[in-house]
Amino acid sequence: MSKAAIIGGGVIGGGWAARFLLNGWDVAVFDPDSQAERKIGEVLTNARRALPALYDRALPPEGRLTFHADLADAAAGADWVQESVPETLSLKHRILPAIQQAAGPEAVIGSSTSGFKPSELNASGTRAIVAHPFNPVYLLPLVELVGDPATCAKAADILRAIGMYPLVVRKEIDAHIADRLLEAVWREALWLVKDGIATTAEIDESIRMGFGIRWAQMGLFETYRIAGGEAGMAHFMAQFGPALSWPWTKLTDVPDFNDDLVDLIASQSDIQSGHLSIRDLERLRDDNVVGIIRALRRMGSGAGGVVRAHEETLADIGERDGLPVTATRQVPISWTDYNGHMNEAHYLEAASLATDRFMEMIGADAAYVASGRSYFTVENHIRYLDEIHAGDRLTITTQVLAGKGKRLHLFHRLWRGDDALAATVETMLIHTDLSTRRSSEPEGAVSESLSGWVASHAGLEAEGAGRFVGQPATGPT
Numbered sequence: 103m104s105k106a107a108i109i110g111g112g113v114i115g116g117g118w119a120a121r122f123l124l125n126g127w128d129v130a131v132f133d134p135d136s137q138a139e140r141k142i143g144e145v146l147t148n149a150r151r152a153l154p155a156l157y158d159r160a161l162p163p164e165g166r167l168t169f170h171a172d173l174a175d176a177a178a179g180a181d182w183v184q185e186s187v188p189e190t191l192s193l194k195h196r197i198l199p200a201i202q203q204a205a206g207p208e209a210v211i212g213s214s215t216s217g218f219k220p221s222e223l224n225a226s227g228t229r230a231i232v233a234h235p236f237n238p239v240y241l242l243p244l245v246e247l248v249g250d251p252a253t254c255a256k257a258a259d260i261l262r263a264i265g266m267y268p269l270v271v272r273k274e275i276d277a278h279i280a281d282r283l284l285e286a287v288w289r290e291a292l293w294l295v296k297d298g299i300a301t302t303a304e305i306d307e308s309i310r311m312g313f314g315i316r317w318a319q320m321g322l323f324e325t326y327r328i329a330g331g332e333a334g335m336a337h338f339m340a341q342f343g344p345a346l347s348w349p350w351t352k353l354t355d356v357p358d359f360n361d362d363l364v365d366l367i368a369s370q371s372d373i374q375s376g377h378l379s380i381r382d383l384e385r386l387r388d389d390n391v392v393g394i395i396r397a398l399r400r401m402g403s404g405a406g407g408v409v410r411a412h413e414e415t416l417a418d419i420g421e422r423d424g425l426p427v428t429a430t431r432q433v434p435i436s437w438t439d440y441n442g443h444m445n446e447a448h449y450l451e452a453a454s455l456a457t458d459r460f461m462e463m464i465g466a467d468a469a470y471v472a473s474g475r476s477y478f479t480v481e482n483h484i485r486y487l488d489e490i491h492a493g494d495r496l497t498i499t500t501q502v503l504a505g506k507g508k509r510l511h512l513f514h515r516l517w518r519g520d521d522a523l524a525a526t527v528e529t530m531l532i533h534t535d536l537s538t539r540r541s542s543e544p545e546g547a548v549s550e551s552l553s554g555w556v557a558s559h560a561g562l563e564a565e566g567a568g569r570f571v572g573q574p575a576t577g578p579t
């Protein structure tokens with residue numbers, strides 16, 4: 103089992119703890135704040151409802167979370183130690199040597215710093231790299247890595263394995279890449295409020311109703327390429343380049359950062375969002391971010407591509423009761439309904455994932471479909487045997503009842519947790535020629551594979567298969 107130590111468990115440390123933990127790592131936290139355990143517990147509750155909802159396969163079983171009164175205890179034996187104390191250089195200069203002394207020589211030591219360069223952090227001879235994440239760390243994939251190339255390469259592999267996107271910053275610079283961009287927008291926004299041009303709420307609308315949506319899927323330069331029309335980027339540059347010397351920006355100036363400005367921004371922000379608690383806002387943000395990333399998954403764009411690639415590494419593992427496990431998944435809150443349990447439609451969605459996986463297992467995979475052959479579902483019968491709730495882990499097994507010629511008859515069992523049979527879904531499929539849209543015989547290798555499955559499942563009972571709607575129950579229900 104891999105272990106991460108989180109030194110400083112505030113907004114960002116809590117997010118790191120959740121990211122590692124929900125990807126199966128043990129996590130040890132050191133934070134002198136007496137409220138740290140409560141705060142991290144609340145962040146974890148939110149992370150548990152959000153992160154698994156990005157995936158169509160179950161994440162690994164959660165690791166173990168421990169809290170330590172001593173930094174050295176937390177860091178001992180860790181594969182990764184993440185420093186996330188406040189953004190004060192003198193504090194980081196105290197903490198990093200203590201981490202280095204306690205951690206093994208192989209451990210990656212990462213700093214969450216938003217702006218300090220590795221050469222500043224390591225002024226006293228420590229070996230930390232910058233591993234700068236984005237809030238919420240458990241959902242957003244980006245981590246900027248800056249520092250020793252070999253350590254960054256090792257760190258990048260670890261981050262990919264927990265579903266993150268490492269971006270190696272090739273040259274150290276204050277505030278790395280993304281925070282330089284964010285800082286530019288932040289400064290301009292402060293000017294707009296200070297000058298009475300716009301309120302905090304109006305500025306947020308200008309982002310979320312327009313360019314914020316564009317940025318999530320294509321970033322800046324691809325977006326501007328399209329904005330150049332058929333003539334492309336060169337035309338865009340020619341058209342908007344001169345604006346750079348017009349008074350479109352105040353970025354060369356910084357507004358006085360005094361109490362008046364802080365009060366102005368804070369009071370507008372209270373009017374805008376003060377009716378919601380931070381945890382309410384986090385849940386709202388998380389549900390929206392999950393929805394956006396799930397939309398991006400379809401085309402593999404941006405953060406959606408990262409989730410898809412990570413999901414490929416989450417194996418649907420093994421066998422259960424002599425049958426192949428064809429799907430695992432954690433139930434997202436969005437699958438539940440007004441009755442407080444998983445809605446009927448999603449029983450079929452889960453079974454459909456299992457059918458797709460079984461098709462891959464018999465060779466009717468993406469290449470086979472691209473060659474013009476596939477299976478079409480022609481009938482389903484679902485038995486709802488037990489309730490399923492948000493966060494439950496589903497394991498689906500698939501039994502082949504018949505698989506000769508054009509017809510493929512499957513019997514899926516949906517297990518909730520370890521031992522509750524929550525549903526069965528009986529599915530009939532017909533092999534189809536995609537060019538004529540008519541039934542056809544499967545190709546030899548698919549047919550042979552199916553014969554093997556039929557033989558190995560022959561004689562296994564399939565209680566409930568063949569039932570029709572309204573048929574009286576034959577035994578206890």
Ligand SMILES: NC(=O)C1=CN([C@@H]2O[C@H](COP(=O)(O)OP(=O)(O)OC[C@H]3O[C@@H](n4cnc5c(N)ncnc54)[C@H](O)[C@@H]3O)[C@@H](O)[C@H]2O)C=CC1
Binds near residue numbers: 112133187215217
């Ligand atoms: N908040 C944000 O949006 C982001 C912050 N960061 C960076 O992450 C780091 C942490 O920032 P936040 O989590 O926002 O701050 P925070 O104030 O929420 O959390 C800092 C935590 O460090 C703890 N702490 C203070 N002294 C400590 C010590 N001596 N040993 C161990 N823990 C100690 C505090 O009790 C607190 O829980 C900073 O370097 C910041 O620049 C990075 C990305 C985004």
Ligand SMILES: C[N+](C)(C)CC(=O)CC(=O)[O-]
Binds near residue numbers: 215216235236281284
């Ligand atoms: C405001 N901030 C500089 C702390 C922001 C970051 O560092 C990254 C983020 O999550 O926006």
